[in-house]
Amino acid sequence: MEKYRKNNNVYKSEGLRFYFGEVSMDIRLDAIIKKYKRDKREFTVLGGINTTLPHGKFTVISGDSGVGKSTLLNIVAGLSRPTEGKVYYGEKEITALGDEELSKLRTGFMGVMTQNCELIPYLTLGENLKLACDIGSGEEKHKKDLPDDNDDSAGLFAELLAALGLTHLKNEYPSSLSSGEIKRAAIARTLITRPELVIMDEPTANLDRKNVRAVLDLLKRFSKNGSTVIISSHEQEALREADYNLALEFCAD
Numbered sequence: 001m002e003k004y005r006k007n008n009n010v011y012k013s014e015g016l017r018f019y020f021g022e023v024s025m026d027i028r029l030d031a032i033i034k035k036y037k038r039d040k041r042e043f044t045v046l047g048g049i050n051t052t053l054p055h056g057k058f059t060v061i062s063g064d065s066g067v068g069k070s071t072l073l074n075i076v077a078g079l080s081r082p083t084e085g086k087v088y089y090g091e092k093e094i095t096a097l098g099d100e101e102l103s104k105l106r107t108g109f110m111g112v113m114t115q116n117c118e119l120i121p122y123l124t125l126g127e128n129l130k131l132a133c134d135i136g137s138g139e140e141k142h143k144k145d146l147p148d149d150n151d152d153s154a155g156l157f158a159e160l161l162a163a164l165g166l167t168h169l170k171n172e173y174p175s176s177l178s179s180g181e182i183k184r185a186a187i188a189r190t191l192i193t194r195p196e197l198v199i200m201d202e203p204t205a206n207l208d209r210k211n212v213r214a215v216l217d218l219l220k221r222f223s224k225n226g227s228t229v230i231i232s233s234h235e236q237e238a239l240r241e242a243d244y245n246l247a248l249e250f251c252a253d
């Protein structure tokens with residue numbers, strides 16, 4: 001763990017602006033094409049997307065099931081590579097980075113939640129959050145957000161648990177949680193490091209109205225505080241809150 005931390009110091013200590021320069025940290029998608037193969041036949045999911053996802057704003061990627069929302073979010077997060085096209089964070093081309101550098105980048109200052117948000121099964125809900133803080137952009141900057149051994153009520157840890165209705169579940173293991181509770185816990189885990197770039201795949205899916213509201217309020221708050229927030233959602237309420245909506249449509253082929 002210690003070795004890993006040292007390797008990541010350049011990202012953690014200086015943050016996005018240092019790494020990417022003082023220029024706009026908009027995320028630019030340049031002619032993104034993604035093709036998959038099924039039954040030996042190639043088909044196009046993303047047919048050349050050109051757009052800018054604005055820095056410090058709340059972006060919602062919408063569209064029908066199967067249209068390519070997860071595919072695009074994974075490309076934006078550097079979890080998968082486009083067949084053609086480039087992704088830029090500010091001036092830096094993310095699609096030109098190797099896997100190791102991409103992974104450091106995600107650990108250093110991104111919070112990424114994929115659609116099948118899983119917790120580590122042998123850690124309690126609270127321990128899952130603490131571990132994220134420890135290996136993520138934790139260190140000094142986030143120590144105030146973590147409870148100490150005697151006090152579990154301090155900082156962002158307690159705030160996130162309370163906002164997402166999870167406080168009474170912090171000592172539970174994932175196997176005893178409902179799928180909605182696991183989703184909310186994964187959201188808390190993604191936000192606990194105050195990532196500068198938040199990417200979440202369907203954070204409001206399968207939640208009740210009250211929790212949809214709570215999640216959207218949290219995401220809006222993070223973007224107001226300077227984080228770039230990009231999510232996928234079918235939710236009308238999310239679309240109403242969005243500063244920017246990228247509506248995907250099926251490709252012709």
Ligand SMILES: Nc1ncnc2c1ncn2[C@@H]1O[C@H](COP(=O)(O)OP(=O)(O)OP(=O)(O)O)[C@@H](O)[C@H]1O
Pocket residue numbers: 036037038045063064065066067068069070071072115
């Ligand atoms: N690894 C893969 N190999 C082949 N096809 C894939 C792969 N991943 C996704 N697809 C296909 O690409 C299309 C887009 O999938 P994607 O998961 O991006 O859709 P989505 O918009 O996120 O859908 P949902 O709203 O149901 O989550 C679908 O037709 C899916 O079956």
Ligand SMILES: [Mg+2]
Pocket residue numbers: 069070071115201
């Ligand atoms: Mg999806």
